[in-house]
Amino acid sequence: MYILGVDGGGTKTKVSLITDLGVYIGSAISGPSSIDTVSSEISLKNIQDGLQQILRENDIEDIRISSVFAGLGGISSEEDKSLVNSYLHKIKNCTRETVIHSENDIYNAFAGGTMGKPSIAIVIGTGSVAFGIDEEENSFRSGGYSYKEGDPGSSYDLGRKTLKTLAKVLDNRYPTSLFIEEVKKELSVHTFSEAVKMFDEFYEDRTLTASLSKLVTLHADMGDIHALKIVEEATDDLALMVQAVNNSINLSNKELAIIGSLGNANTIFKKKFIEKVLKIDKTFIIHESLLDPSIGACILGLKNVDIVLSDEKLNKLKKI
Numbered sequence: 001m002y003i004l005g006v007d008g009g010g011t012k013t014k015v016s017l018i019t020d021l022g023v024y025i026g027s028a029i030s031g032p033s034s035i036d037t038v039s040s041e042i043s044l045k046n047i048q049d050g051l052q053q054i055l056r057e058n059d060i061e062d063i064r065i066s067s068v069f070a071g072l073g074g075i076s077s078e079e080d081k082s083l084v085n086s087y088l089h090k091i092k093n094c095t096r097e098t099v100i101h102s103e104n105d106i107y108n109a110f111a112g113g114t115m116g117k118p119s120i121a122i123v124i125g126t127g128s129v130a131f132g133i134d135e136e137e138n139s140f141r142s143g144g145y146s147y148k149e150g151d152p153g154s155s156y157d158l159g160r161k162t163l164k165t166l167a168k169v170l171d172n173r174y175p176t177s178l179f180i181e182e183v184k185k186e187l188s189v190h191t192f193s194e195a196v197k198m199f200d201e202f203y204e205d206r207t208l209t210a211s212l213s214k215l216v217t218l219h220a221d222m223g224d225i226h227a228l229k230i231v232e233e234a235t236d237d238l239a240l241m242v243q244a245v246n247n248s249i250n251l252s253n254k255e256l257a258i259i260g261s262l263g264n265a266n267t268i269f270k271k272k273f274i275e276k277v278l279k280i281d282k283t284f285i286i287h288e289s290l291l292d293p294s295i296g297a298c299i300l301g302l303k304n305v306d307i308v309l310s311d312e313k314l315n316k317l318k319k320i
Contacts, residue, residue, distance in 0.1 A: 001305070002063050004091075005297030006047055006070035007108045008033030013043075015050035016294040016320075020066065020302065022313035024320055027294060028053035034105075035084065036074030043072070044087045051093065065091070067099040069301035071108035071293070099304045105293070106131045106144060112296025113257025113289045115314045116303070120245050120256045121289075122238065124263025124273075126210045128154035130241040132249050140248035142241040147206045152237035153273075155262045158216045159209035161230045163202060169226075170195055179219035179227045186215065217267040231269050238263075239276035246280060254281055259289045290318055 001020035006013065013033040017025040030050040033043035047070070055063070068088055075081060084102040088094070106123065110131050113121035120132035128151045129144030147156050166183055168174040170192060184190055189198050202209050219227035242256065256277060258264055263273065277284055291299070295317050302309065309317075 001066040002093075003298050003301040003305075004051060004065050004068045004093075005108070005294045005299075005301055006033070006050075006068065006072070007105060007292075007294040007297055008043065008047065008070060008072035009105060010034040010037040010073050013046045013050055014292070014294040015047060015054065016292070016298050017051065017054050018295070018298045018302075018317075020305070020307055022302075022309040022317065024295075024317060025060075026054040026058050027292070027320070028057070033070075034073030035080060040083060040087045043084075044090060047088070048091055051091065055093075063093050064095055065093045065098050067301040067305045068094065068101070069107075069297045069304060070100075070102045071105040071297050071300075072102060073105050075102060075104040099301075101300070101304050103300075104144075106141065107300060108293035108297045109259045109289070110257075110296070111299045112291035112293045113259055114255050115290050115318075116296070116299045117255065118251060118253045120242060120251065121259060122242060122256065122263065123259045124153060124238060125260030126155050126206060127151040128157070128238065128241070128260075130238075130245045132245040132251060134249040134251040135253070136250065138249045140245050142244040142248075152241070153234040155210035155213035156206050157234055157237070158230055158262075159202075159212035161233065162212045162216055163199065163209070165226050165230065167195060167199075174226065177219075177224050177226050178222070179215065179224040182219070183212070183215060186212075213262060217262075217265065217269050220268050228268075231272060235269065235273040235276055238273055239280065242277055243280050254283045254285065256284050256286045257289050258286065259293070264288050292320055295320055 005016045013030050016027040028050040031046040033046045081102050085100045088100045110121040118135045122130040130142045133139045169176045169180045216227050220231040
């Protein structure tokens with residue numbers, strides 16, 4: 001039996017293939033498959049392309065897939081799931097007997113975070129979202145409405161706060177600082193008119209805005225007053241998301257997995273976030289994700305055919 005896991009986002013898709021015994025076959029990266037980014041035809045093509053790449057690289061000519069779990073960005077309703085499930089059945093190596101299941105991509109991050117155990121996972125990258133499932137399969141999600149809501153605590157959020165701080169410095173509402181002076185230099189913005197033009201460029205460019213987060217964490221580590229304020233506000237929001245999930249489910253295993261480069265970088269940002277989580281509950285065990293999200297999707301694919309891997313087999317997948 002072969003299990004296909006799909007982690008589909010707005011810029012790329014990663015697919016992984018394992019057997020029902022937990023043996024890793026391979027992974028591949030292809031184009032986007034998030035349903036709010038590309039059409040169903042393109043999404044299917046990119047998933048299929050990733051699978052075919054794995055088969056070619058492993059000299060596998062033909063297989064039958066027993067289970068597919070696809071966690072795709074943009075899935076937010078039962079209608080979305082039905083749409084995705086319908087076109088996943090068209091994958092060349094699937095049959096009528098293939099078990100197909102799809103969810104939002106936060107499920108992949110969660111399953112990879114603690115290898116599917118009841119816990120909470122929080123994504124702190126370009127975007128942000130917290131999600132947890134307790135021992136009785138109750139689940140709850142906080143955040144993750146998209147960058148248009150703000151993605152509190154994310155790299156995008158730090159970038160937006162940087163631009164707002166810059167505006168207040170430019171018109172003397174705030175005093176300047178080394179951080180803001182570097183932002184001015186980085187963006188070549190020193191006047192009102194230059195700022196207005198720059199805001200138009202950054203407003204809906206999520207990636208460009210998120211790139212400013214590195215300046216925030218760098219200068220927060222150096223003690224800059226404006227950068228520290230941004231970090232304090234962002235980590236407050238993230239801790240509030242964890243608290244919302246924790247209060248909404250009855251979780252015994254107080255374990256939190258942090259997914260994303262911003263959340264895992266060794267900076268004051270991470271230190272402050274962890275301190276605030278431990279104030280919610282000092283028993284929380286906090287760590288980085290244990291498995292790649294696409295492998296997390298494979299674990300959920302196994303679960304859909306009632307297969308649970310031993311800890312020994314799961315630990316082998318941690319090295320992928």
